[in-house]
Amino acid sequence: MTKIIVITSGKGGVGKTTTSASFAVGLAKKGYKTAVIDFDIGLRNLDLIMGCERRVVYDFVNVIRKEANLNQALIRDKHIKDLFILPASQTRDKEALTIEGVGLILAELNKTFDYIVCDSPAGIERGAQLAMYFADSAIVVTNPEVSSVRDSDRMLGLLTSKTKRAEEGRDPIEEHLLLTRYSPKRVTRGEMLSLSDVNEILAIPLLGVIPESPAVLRASNSGEPVILAEESDAGQAYADAIGRFLGEEIPHRFIAEKNHWLKRLLRFKEKEAI
Amino acid sequence: MTVSTLNAEQLSCFHFKASFSPCMILQLTRIDFDALEQQLKQTIAKAPNLFMGSPVVVDLEKIKTQGVLNFIKLKHILMSVGLVPIGVRGGNKEQHEAAIIDGLPILTNQKLTVNEKEQPAVHNTHKESTPTFAKFVTTPIRSGMQIYAKGCDLIVAAAVSPGAELLADGSIHIYGPLRGRALAGVQGNTDARIFCRTLENAELVSIAGYYLTKEDIQTNEAKDGTIQIYLDNTRVRILSL
Numbered sequence: 001m002t003k004i005i006v007i008t009s010g011k012g013g014v015g016k017t018t019t020s021a022s023f024a025v026g027l028a029k030k031g032y033k034t035a036v037i038d039f040d041i042g043l044r045n046l047d048l049i050m051g052c053e054r055r056v057v058y059d060f061v062n063v064i065r066k067e068a069n070l071n072q073a074l075i076r077d078k079h080i081k082d083l084f085i086l087p088a089s090q091t092r093d094k095e096a097l098t099i100e101g102v103g104l105i106l107a108e109l110n111k112t113f114d115y116i117v118c119d120s121p122a123g124i125e126r127g128a129q130l131a132m133y134f135a136d137s138a139i140v141v142t143n144p145e146v147s148s149v150r151d152s153d154r155m156l157g158l159l160t161s162k163t164k165r166a167e168e169g170r171d172p173i174e175e176h177l178l179l180t181r182y183s184p185k186r187v188t189r190g191e192m193l194s195l196s197d198v199n200e201i202l203a204i205p206l207l208g209v210i211p212e213s214p215a216v217l218r219a220s221n222s223g224e225p226v227i228l229a230e231e232s233d234a235g236q237a238y239a240d241a242i243g244r245f246l247g248e249e250i251p252h253r254f255i256a257e258k259n260h261w262l263k264r265l266l267r268f269k270e271k272e273a274i
Numbered sequence: 275m276t277v278s279t280l281n282a283e284q285l286s287c288f289h290f291k292a293s294f295s296p297c298m299i300l301q302l303t304r305i306d307f308d309a310l311e312q313q314l315k316q317t318i319a320k321a322p323n324l325f326m327g328s329p330v331v332v333d334l335e336k337i338k339t340q341g342v343l344n345f346i347k348l349k350h351i352l353m354s355v356g357l358v359p360i361g362v363r364g365g366n367k368e369q370h371e372a373a374i375i376d377g378l379p380i381l382t383n384q385k386l387t388v389n390e391k392e393q394p395a396v397h398n399t400h401k402e403s404t405p406t407f408a409k410f411v412t413t414p415i416r417s418g419m420q421i422y423a424k425g426c427d428l429i430v431a432a433a434v435s436p437g438a439e440l441l442a443d444g445s446i447h448i449y450g451p452l453r454g455r456a457l458a459g460v461q462g463n464t465d466a467r468i469f470c471r472t473l474e475n476a477e478l479v480s481i482a483g484y485y486l487t488k489e490d491i492q493t494n495e496a497k498d499g500t501i502q503i504y505l506d507n508t509r510v511r512i513l514s515l
Binding site (some may be wrong): 069071151152154156158160161200201203 | 292413415416417418419433435436437438451453
């Protein structure tokens with residue numbers, strides 16, 4: 001049974017595309033045949049993050065308009081077998097997407113894929129609504145700051161009302177929270193909302209906490225999803241999150257500030273000096 | 275608008291318009307004009323201003339098996355007590371013919387059947403709606419969602435997020451944290467109240483259009499426990515129970 005996952009947030013720049021890329025790679029690495037679709041028509045980014053921008057010929061809109069077939073548009077990933085990317089069109093806008101067109105493409109992918117990851121654009125307009133419409137599961141990407149939390153809350157409202165599952169009265173979409181760009185140090189300093197602050201408002205199960213990390217920017221620039229940087233904290237956090245998504249029990253990491261004994265000693269010395 | 279249509283409108287000295295005006299129905303249960311006159315006088319004497327000059331429609335449905343009545347006499351009786359008969363409804367064919375001759379128009383049968391059909395329907399919905407004294411919501415109310423309890427109370431057993439809005443014609447009861455807006459008595463019911471458990475992050479509370487904003491709420495002492503919000507003349511009061 002194919003599972004359609006939407007990566008959504010409402011707010012822009014919180015890490016939806018980074019998460020989509022890492023999730024798709026992570027699921028494929030576990031042996032599931034996975035497709036990742038860029039719904040951000042007009043602002044194509046996923047191909048860059050996945051490092052396949054030089055191989056884009058046909059795109060999502062071409063397939064919807066029957067100018068190309070799905071197999072022509074799907075790009076096979078260089079590193080991992082069983083991973084395919086359907087890029088967005090850069091020259092059109094989100095009005096080019098139709099509910100019937102999206103439905104047909106997903107139905108065709110349903111035949112051969114285990115997971116379909118939909119990378120939603122920011123906002124609550126057509127692109128975002130179509131990305132979530134057919135989903136079985138939603139990963140709500142949130143940064144620890146008030147505007148991102150409010151936008152995620154709004155998206156959760158839409159997920160319970162504006163999706164096929166909701167309209168057909170089936171079981172509601174599974175909701176998961178992924179807190180990204182988290183810095184325990186800044187939480188302690190009171191510069192950032194804490195995990196419990198976010199949880200209090202959104203109140204959905206926590207899939208993982210991805211720490212703020214230079215590895216993410218490095219990965220984006222080099223076109224290799226951060227999950228492949230296995231030694232990095234962000235890469236490990238994504239791997240943990242995928243494990244949890246697949247039902248494994250993995251304790252949460254990167255939530256508390258690292259308190260190395262040497263650091264503590266130094267801080268103690270600092271206090272002494274004052 | 276073109277010049278020609280403007281002229282046409284200026285020229286016409288009347289318009290036909292479809293409209294329904296309220297009027298009383300006088301339903302006759304038997305043909306006894308002496309008793310009718312006496313009883314009408316007694317009834318109207320209790321509230322003469324209410325009935326003075328009121329248009330009435332005479333309903334013949336219950337006497338349609340009782341033969342033709344003297345409509346001229348009926349008109350005199352009604353007018354003598356201050357009522358203005360404007361027509362009849364129901365009844366049989368002979369009664370209708372007599373009424374028309376005596377200058378009382380027949381209000382169509384169709385209307386009557388509609389009225390008759392409407393009545394049981396109203397009764398049915400009334401029976402169904404009797405137990406709906408409140409609207410229940412048990413799922414979280416997210417930012418941007420709006421819940422309206424029309425004609426009843428609203429009970430929310432979940433969190434109300436910032437940017438969400440609760441509206442009720444009656445009172446509002448919230449058992450999760452209230453972080454959004456709650457507006458009770460939106461149709462002007464000043465007796466409506468809001469009950470909640472935490473108020474610290476509420477954005478706005480309102481009773482019948484009188485409101486407190488987040489700033490006003492935060493200066494109030496009662497923020498936790500069981501809180502009641504009600505209207506005291508034109509001031510919204512927050513009371514810790």
